[in-house]
Amino acid sequence: VVRDPWWKHASILEIYPRSYADSNGDGTGDLDGITAHLDDVSRLGVDTIWLTPMYPSPQVDFGYDIADYRSVDPRYGTLADMDRLIAQAHRRHIHVLLDMVLNHTSDKHPWFMASAASRDNPKADWYVWNDGLDAASPGVTPLQKRNVHDGKVPPNNWQSMFGGSAWTWVPARKQFYYHRFYAQQPDLNWRNPAVEKAMFDAMRFWLDRGVDGFRLDAISTLFEDPQLRNDPERGGTNPFGDPNLDYRYSDKLPEVHDVMRRLRAMVDTYPGDRVLVGETYEPTTANLVPWYGRHNDELQLPMDLLPGFGWGARFDARWFRQHLQDAQTQLKGERTLLVFDNHDNPRSIDRFGDGTHDVARARIVAALLLTNRGVAMTYYGAPIGMTTSTPTRKEDVRDPVGITGWPKEKGRDGERTPMQWNAGPQAGFSSNPDTWLPVAANYRTVNVASELADPSSLLQWYRKLLALRRDNAALRDGAMTFVDTSNPDVLTYVREGETPVLVAMNFSGEPRPLASGQAGHDIHTLAASDASLARATTLDGTTLPPYSVWVVSFQ
Numbered sequence: 001v002v003r004d005p006w007w008k009h010a011s012i013l014e015i016y017p018r019s020y021a022d023s024n025g026d027g028t029g030d031l032d033g034i035t036a037h038l039d040d041v042s043r044l045g046v047d048t049i050w051l052t053p054m055y056p057s058p059q060v061d062f063g064y065d066i067a068d069y070r071s072v073d074p075r076y077g078t079l080a081d082m083d084r085l086i087a088q089a090h091r092r093h094i095h096v097l098l099d100m101v102l103n104h105t106s107d108k109h110p111w112f113m114a115s116a117a118s119r120d121n122p123k124a125d126w127y128v129w130n131d132g133l134d135a136a137s138p139g140v141t142p143l144q145k146r147n148v149h150d151g152k153v154p155p156n157n158w159q160s161m162f163g164g165s166a167w168t169w170v171p172a173r174k175q176f177y178y179h180r181f182y183a184q185q186p187d188l189n190w191r192n193p194a195v196e197k198a199m200f201d202a203m204r205f206w207l208d209r210g211v212d213g214f215r216l217d218a219i220s221t222l223f224e225d226p227q228l229r230n231d232p233e234r235g236g237t238n239p240f241g242d243p244n245l246d247y248r249y250s251d252k253l254p255e256v257h258d259v260m261r262r263l264r265a266m267v268d269t270y271p272g273d274r275v276l277v278g279e280t281y282e283p284t285t286a287n288l289v290p291w292y293g294r295h296n297d298e299l300q301l302p303m304d305l306l307p308g309f310g311w312g313a314r315f316d317a318r319w320f321r322q323h324l325q326d327a328q329t330q331l332k333g334e335r336t337l338l339v340f341d342n343h344d345n346p347r348s349i350d351r352f353g354d355g356t357h358d359v360a361r362a363r364i365v366a367a368l369l370l371t372n373r374g375v376a377m378t379y380y381g382a383p384i385g386m387t388t389s390t391p392t393r394k395e396d397v398r399d400p401v402g403i404t405g406w407p408k409e410k411g412r413d414g415e416r417t418p419m420q421w422n423a424g425p426q427a428g429f430s431s432n433p434d435t436w437l438p439v440a441a442n443y444r445t446v447n448v449a450s451e452l453a454d455p456s457s458l459l460q461w462y463r464k465l466l467a468l469r470r471d472n473a474a475l476r477d478g479a480m481t482f483v484d485t486s487n488p489d490v491l492t493y494v495r496e497g498e499t500p501v502l503v504a505m506n507f508s509g510e511p512r513p514l515a516s517g518q519a520g521h522d523i524h525t526l527a528a529s530d531a532s533l534a535r536a537t538t539l540d541g542t543t544l545p546p547y548s549v550w551v552v553s554f555q
């Protein structure tokens with residue numbers, strides 16, 4: 001018997017260490033805080049945690065600017081704490097994924113400090129350096145002209161994702177370096193084999209310590225166009241006041257797939273089915289296909305971020321039916337990894353809510369996430385319905401994206417507020433009233449302790465669906481068959497199996513009849529958002545209350 005690798009059925013919880021649990025009272029979360037809550041992770045019912053970066057870092061981008069890939073930031077603990085976290089997680093059969101930032105390091109990483117010191121040092125070619133152009137040369141764009149040093153401008157119009165030029169001048173080298181993100185996040189030069197070796201060695205360091213895989217940050221951005229061509233302007237301006245660019249020449253270059261294949265081969269030398277999850281922002285399902293690799297030899301789990309981001313995802317039965325169908329038909333049986341929530345985007349409860357039925361709609365989002373055939377990923381706080389608490393005053397903003405982009409772009413603090421454990425001081429996150437971001441105002445009702453005590457809470461709904469995903473054979477692995485496929489309001493599918501399971505979701509604010517074409521079976525409700533559904537006796541014609549979900553097995 002060949003058993004599926006564990007990750008094919010994983011339920012992953014993203015944890016933002018700064019915000020999960022503060023064990024030492026400094027107002028910032030830490031590793032011991034996470035370890036202390038592993039029983040809560042088990043109780044929720046996920047089997048995998050992904051920690052966003054906990055490595056030593058100046059914290060300009062809250063850890064996505066790494067200064068040492070083989071240690072732990074003292075604010076979060078020690079390497080011994082990390083070893084204990086991994087061991088304690090494994091004792092509970094929880095897998096641990098770490099974040100791996102391959103595109104860039106911190107500008108305080110010793111590699112960059114050496115590289116920036118002169119043009120001839122052992123690390124001189126580890127980053128993307130360029131002499132620039134004479135400011136007076138023809139074709140120089142206005143954007144380049146904002147960045148003149150010693151009569152030189154950057155070689156092209158590339159912009160940082162976080163605003164301003166993507167090139168920063170270093171007087172010691174009389175050259176610019178490229179940074180897709182903040183200037184404090186210089187891009188590594190992936191055309192230099194020494195860089196690849198150093199980064200793979202860093203990953204081996206953690207694989208040897210027992211981590212079960214990595215979430216690869218901003219993975220599409222590793223390579224830049226060798227000719228450094230100008231990105232085309234798309235018209236209009238972005239929230240930072242710069243022209244909108246199409247990131248054609250610094251994103252998704254084909255070379256990244258060669259690295260992914262070598263990386264996968266390296267990771268596959270380890271026992272225990274280690275897994276590579278990718279941060280792959282793609283506007284369509286078809287665009288995700290290349291990330292799996294032509295021979296399934298790249299990422300096992302590229303993230304499908306469509307539901308978690310822009311690109312037209314709507315609280316709409318038709319949109320999600322199409323999206324889930326695309327995954328079934330286009331991904332050749334590979335697992336999807338739907339992402340609704342993460343540390344970069346407003347929480348889905350707010351994006352898909354209407355202000356009145358937010359929790360009811362969140363139950364549907366939970367059902368979409370947890371009853372589809374794929375790997376599920378949720379974000380800390382989503383299962384209790386934590387909301388986005390975006391700062392209303394510039395002086396309260398901590399995310400530099402919000403500081404430079406204010407007021408059009410308010411940054412990502414809103415989705416990173418402290419975890420709400422209970423109704424006590426600081427929501428049980430910290431003993432210190434001075435938490436790094438304020439606790440959201442709704443913590444007295446929206447918290448783990450209150451929701452555990454309430455059988456009708458969103459948390460109990462998540463727990464129920466997570467348990468079904470784990471224990472019910474059809475939900476775990478069964479093919480998805482969509483029924484009543486032109487219904488504009490009700491999304492219905494069957495997860496096939498010896499005992500099939502029907503999932504029906506009414507996206508509308510009106511009652512709607514279920515049209516399953518499955519009348520006459522013996523039925524057994526597995527989960528129902530409304531008591532009336534638990535009493536239903538037929539699969540066809542049963543009234544689905546507004547914003548309801550029914551998960552029902554039949555024979």
Ligand code: ISL
Pocket residue numbers: 061064065101161181217218279281343344345
């Ligand atoms: O945040 C985004 C959309 O809301 C993306 O543009 C995001 O900046 C990009 O996908 C990369 O994100 C990742 O790398 C960044 C880091 O700031 C993000 O937190 C991380 O998820 C740089 O390391």
